[in-house]
Amino acid sequence: MNTLSRLIQHSHLGFRWFQLKNYKIENKLLLTYPLLIIVSITVVSTFAIYFSMYLFQGKSKDNFQNVLKQISYNMDMQLKQQDLDTYLFIQDLEVKRFFNSNGIADSPESVQLKIDLRNLLTNYLLSHSNIERIVLINNHDEIVSNTDEPFPLSLAEYRQTAARGDGKMVWMKTQIWPDDKVVIPVLRQINDLSTLKSNGVLLLFVKEKIFRNSDFKGDLRVLEQDNYIISSNHADQIGSSYTLPNVSAFLSDTGSFIDKADGMFFSYYKSEYTHWTYLFSIPTKELYSGIEVVRNWVIVVAILFTVVGILLAKVIASNISKPLIQIIREMRNIEANDLSVNLNYNGNDELTSLATTFNNMMNRIRQLIERDSQLQRLKYELEMRALQAEINPHFLYNTLEAINWIGRIHKVNEICDITTMLADIMRYSINRSKDIVTIQEEYEHTKKYVGIQQIRYTDNLRVFMDIPKELLHARIPKLTLQPLVENAILHGFENKLEAGRIRILGFANQEFIKITIEDNGCGMTPEKVHTLLSPQELRMHTGIGFFNVHQRIRLLFGEPYGLDIRSELGRGTMIIITLPYHEVNDHVQSINY
Structure with a gap:
């Protein structure tokens, strides 16, 4: 149980080691930077060593293959040339005489012939330094050679071996002579050109050292097809069978x-x-x-850079942590209610931005505190003004109610209607409890305003409203319709002799609600229309103008919505209000006025 507890404790400590948030920034950097440097250099060094070995091995393989191919090519060229040169003995008349002799070795003609042939063979050797000895053997076992040294094999064996080639060169196994000369016998059967029968044998002893190459540091062996060693840098291996370490590797050429x-x-x-x-x-x-040298240098350089990296990590960690410690110290002064703190840090890094932001924040806090103290001093005065502002509407409502009773007493119905509608209009306009109302509420307010204007203009003003019942509970910004109708009456019918007509129509689809306000007034120029929907209109209008209505709709619902004004000078104006579609109560009936 104690062992399990210790394991849990050690695992918990190991887990906490990975939780760098529990360490100071300087310690974090000292833990992570050297580790990252060591891991990075180790990975790069290992990759560099193995990649160098891979490239070196590939280059070595290609190099040795090319060298062996060149050696083989050179040897093949020499052997081919040697093969062609031996045809001299087939065509030479004295050689033919020797092969066609009757076997009388002591005749003066035979002795002289052998002397001439020995001179011929000696001259041949002078131009072929790679041949140690050359011998001619006829069918009567007579021989002619450039030397009188004995043969390691019988003449019958040479003749039988040459017969296997049937006129072609036949290579025998390498021989080591008593004087440590290493040669390779090569035989060719000489056939009569007319009868194609054997006349004799040409025997060459080729020097084995022609296969050796001093450019190689390693061992070079020449093997026959049965793995018999023809030539080798090690003389004790010549003439033996070579055991291959990887037989399957020799399946290719x-x-x-x-x-x-x-x-x-x-x-x-x-x-x-x-x-x-x-x-x-x-x-x-x-x-x-060569790779070992590269590896050792890579290791030395890796260790050197690791040490340098750790030292740099220490310097960098110190440079980063010291300004942060200074910032933390100043922030703690703020906790002690010292609001005069300012950080002094010179540089162009992120800490400079942090110090600048901190100073700006402190300046802002000091400004807000000063502003709050000023607001507190004015609080009482503002509260008193608010109480006074609430008295004025009540006084105006009481005055309108008094006018209303005077109209009733004198039975002047127009005064009663005007005062009642004006009071309702004032209550609707002054009420700031909500900024968005239903179309029905906005319609009722507009209806009362139109009623007052119709009393004023009598029959010179006609207003027609038709809003479908499904739109009456849709949302619309407060004071949208009435200001637009007011502008049409005050400005559209100015200096107009005939009766003014205004039509307010509503319709909708699945995306938009459209409300049009159309009049037969004097109209406007395109420049005037453009001015009405620009901020310049606010300076020209003392009440709620077109731009005000347009901006409130767009701020509440978004860019696709607002006002669209279409006007033609002398023919009237149409204002199109675009609102988002919302489901409304189907039980509310449409209104016609």
């Missing part, structure tokens, strides 16, 4: 592989002419010796 068990790198190339395999091998340690 060229390639390379690594024998991890012995730590060796192998590259091979098979000749198309002789079908020999040129096998190169080198220890992987020597192959990657």
Whole structure:
């Protein structure tokens, strides 16, 4: 149980280590920066080393393949040329005489012939430095050679081996002579051109060292198809069978592989002419010796940069944390009611912006405190003025009520109607409890205003309203219709002799509600229409004008809504009010006035 508790405690501590919010900023930077630097440099260094090894290995494979291919090509060219040069002995008359001799070796003609042939063979060797010895053998086992050294094999074996080639070059296994000379016997059966029967054998002993290449640091072996070693840098391997470390690798004509068990790198190339395999091998340690130097330098540089990074992290963390500590200290002074605090920080970084913002905030706070103290001093005076403002409407309502009773006493109905409607209009206009009303409420207010104007203009003013019942409960800004009707009456019918007519119609679709106010007044020019919907109209109008109504609609409902004025000089004006559609009570009937 104690072990489980310790594990839980250690896991809790490890979890808290990852919660950097529990540490100071300087400690956070000192924890994260070096860790990120070490991880980054380690990842980059590891990638650089392995990528360098990959590239180096690829370049090495290509390089060895090209070198082996060039060696094979050069050897094939030499062997082909040597093969062509041996045709000299087929066409030479003295060689033919030797092959056609009757076997009398002691005759003067035979002795002289052998002397001439030895001179011929010696001259041939002078122009072919890669050949150690050359021998002619006829069917009577007579031989002619440039030297009198004995043969390691019987003449019958040479003749039988040459017969397998049927006129072509036949390579035998490598031989090591007593004087440590390493040669490779090559035989060609010489056939009579007329009968195609064997006349004898041409035997060449090619020097094995022609296959060696001093440019290689590793080992170069030449293998026959049965893996017999023709040539090798190690003399003790010549003449033996080579055991392949990776037999499947030789299924192709060229390639390379690594024998991890012995730590060796192998590259091979098979000749198309002789079908020999040129096998190169080198220890992987020597192959990657250059990579080890690169790896060591990368490690040294990584350690150096890690140390430098940690030191820089310490300096950067200190430079970042000190200004923050200063800001925190000043903020604590504010907690002690010291509002005269200002941060002095010089720089062009984010902390400068933070200090500037902090100072601006403090200046704003001091201004607000000063303003609040001034407002407190004026509070009593404002409250008194508000009480006085509430007295004036009551006095006006009482006055209108007195006029109304005077009209009733004298039975003047027009005075009664005007005072009643004017009182209702004032109550509607002064009431500030809500800014948005229903169309029916706005209609009732407009109806009372029109009633007063019709008493004034008698039969010279006719107003027609038709609003569908489904629109009566839709929302509309307060004092929208009445100001527009008022403008039509006061300005549209000015200097007009015939009776003024105003039509107020409403209709809607699924998106909009349209209310049109159309009059037969004097109309306006396009310039005048443009002025009415611009801020300039506010300076020209003392009441609630077109721009005021237009802006209130747009502020409440958005840009697509508002007023659209269409007017033609001398023919009247149409104002289109666009409002958003809302579902209304279907039981409210449409109003016709």
